[in-house]
Amino acid sequence: MIKITIIGSGNVAQHLIKAFTKSEGTEIVQVFSRKKGSLTHLIDSDKIATDFSDLKEADLYIISVSDNAISEVSEQLSFKNQLVVHTSGTTSIDVLNSKNRKGVFYPLQTFSKDKAVDFSLIPICLEAENQEDYNILDTVAGSISKAVFSISSNQRKAIHISAVFVNNFTNHLYQIGQEICEEHQVPFEILKPLIQETADKIKVLTPADAQTGPAKRHDSLTTEAHLNYLTDENQKNIYKLLTQSIQNNGKTF
Amino acid sequence: MIKITIIGSGNVAQHLIKAFTKSEGTEIVQVFSRKKGSLTHLIDSDKIATDFSDLKEADLYIISVSDNAISEVSEQLSFKNQLVVHTSGTTSIDVLNSKNRKGVFYPLQTFSKDKAVDFSLIPICLEAENQEDYNILDTVAGSISKAVFSISSNQRKAIHISAVFVNNFTNHLYQIGQEICEEHQVPFEILKPLIQETADKIKVLTPADAQTGPAKRHDSLTTEAHLNYLTDENQKNIYKLLTQSIQNNGKTF
Numbered sequence: 001m002i003k004i005t006i007i008g009s010g011n012v013a014q015h016l017i018k019a020f021t022k023s024e025g026t027e028i029v030q031v032f033s034r035k036k037g038s039l040t041h042l043i044d045s046d047k048i049a050t051d052f053s054d055l056k057e058a059d060l061y062i063i064s065v066s067d068n069a070i071s072e073v074s075e076q077l078s079f080k081n082q083l084v085v086h087t088s089g090t091t092s093i094d095v096l097n098s099k100n101r102k103g104v105f106y107p108l109q110t111f112s113k114d115k116a117v118d119f120s121l122i123p124i125c126l127e128a129e130n131q132e133d134y135n136i137l138d139t140v141a142g143s144i145s146k147a148v149f150s151i152s153s154n155q156r157k158a159i160h161i162s163a164v165f166v167n168n169f170t171n172h173l174y175q176i177g178q179e180i181c182e183e184h185q186v187p188f189e190i191l192k193p194l195i196q197e198t199a200d201k202i203k204v205l206t207p208a209d210a211q212t213g214p215a216k217r218h219d220s221l222t223t224e225a226h227l228n229y230l231t232d233e234n235q236k237n238i239y240k241l242l243t244q245s246i247q248n249n250g251k252t253f
Numbered sequence: 254m255i256k257i258t259i260i261g262s263g264n265v266a267q268h269l270i271k272a273f274t275k276s277e278g279t280e281i282v283q284v285f286s287r288k289k290g291s292l293t294h295l296i297d298s299d300k301i302a303t304d305f306s307d308l309k310e311a312d313l314y315i316i317s318v319s320d321n322a323i324s325e326v327s328e329q330l331s332f333k334n335q336l337v338v339h340t341s342g343t344t345s346i347d348v349l350n351s352k353n354r355k356g357v358f359y360p361l362q363t364f365s366k367d368k369a370v371d372f373s374l375i376p377i378c379l380e381a382e383n384q385e386d387y388n389i390l391d392t393v394a395g396s397i398s399k400a401v402f403s404i405s406s407n408q409r410k411a412i413h414i415s416a417v418f419v420n421n422f423t424n425h426l427y428q429i430g431q432e433i434c435e436e437h438q439v440p441f442e443i444l445k446p447l448i449q450e451t452a453d454k455i456k457v458l459t460p461a462d463a464q465t466g467p468a469k470r471h472d473s474l475t476t477e478a479h480l481n482y483l484t485d486e487n488q489k490n491i492y493k494l495l496t497q498s499i500q501n502n503g504k505t506f
Contacts, residue, residue, distance in 0.1 A: 090478070154437065157482055160479075162430035163447055186408050195455055
């Protein structure tokens, strides 16, 4: 049984607590939260530490706090030579304090408090300083997910930036779509099956093969009509830039 | 039994033929295609007309051809006072020739030849010149879909532009995500669950509530690091514009 301590009480920490509570082969020995009450709905009160000096021995310490707090939290740990990882997509393994063995345990997903996720489908990107530590992380990740990958800090940056494009920016395009609908008294519901199908297509086609629409067809009559119809300059600018980019196949023109 | 004739042999026409073949309450009496062979895998050869003068009487003629051919095809029909509709998202009802009763039957979905769709979930946007014709379209649409909407030509434009944002542009962001991954030897597979979850979230949250990421957090350390990491000017420009737009909540700044 691998003993795990989770440090943090945010979205990712809470989803990890839920996942490890259900998994076999791992045991949450303790969680750390400045405010005890923020985690009592997930775990026994006596397993919640509010002071770093109360942390017990574990095989793995997972720091799941905001990116800019990782370094400080790792410094405040009072023990040495333990395996300590963070869960950040953007942060290098090197921000962790060197008094402990370092690693990364990055679940690549968008976590919302209000929406349950199936952890078994979430890719987990692992990094460690040596094979022995990697093997521990691999076992732990494998206990909650079927999709475990060895990913360097530099590769993780690429993944995180790609994730910004396919998640953050895509979601923002949904928002613009909704705003255009509302401006013209059209229920946004009408677009939801299309949003779903757009994502589903990527399971069987490459994005380049799945591309359709007036930009792809170089149908300038339609793209001009769309630009004339749009009333917001920001929407027009996004329309122009993405149309150009599709026509140049995503490369600088 | 409502008798339908479908004019055209492209993606949308073929998906409509499949859907009506399975539906109750409607019957495809004929389809029109310049090339007989392009539809023989879907319908009996003797139901395929290759000359407009061979078209028989039907309750509804659905013109499903490229946008710029709709007007000409509607003009070439030799009969009068029949109900004739097109399936285009971008084209006004007015491009149809006035010798027949006009309407629009627009299924809002991205159709690929290589991927089957569940037509019952596809929203169909209807427009007609009078209530009697609308009722015919409503019955026909209701025979293949559970999501039927009355939508004016002007509203349809808004829907089509929104669809460009949530489908065409979103798919292009997937492509950019894939390119960034490939540049850094990361399998694009890693991002697919995130793409799926991004679309799934919209079922339960508004896009504004679902928005996460460094732009939303005004985390300029991360957005600057991402811009430095990107090597392609086009990718940088898209990153900058969409980051700004998220920070201004989709409005002109």
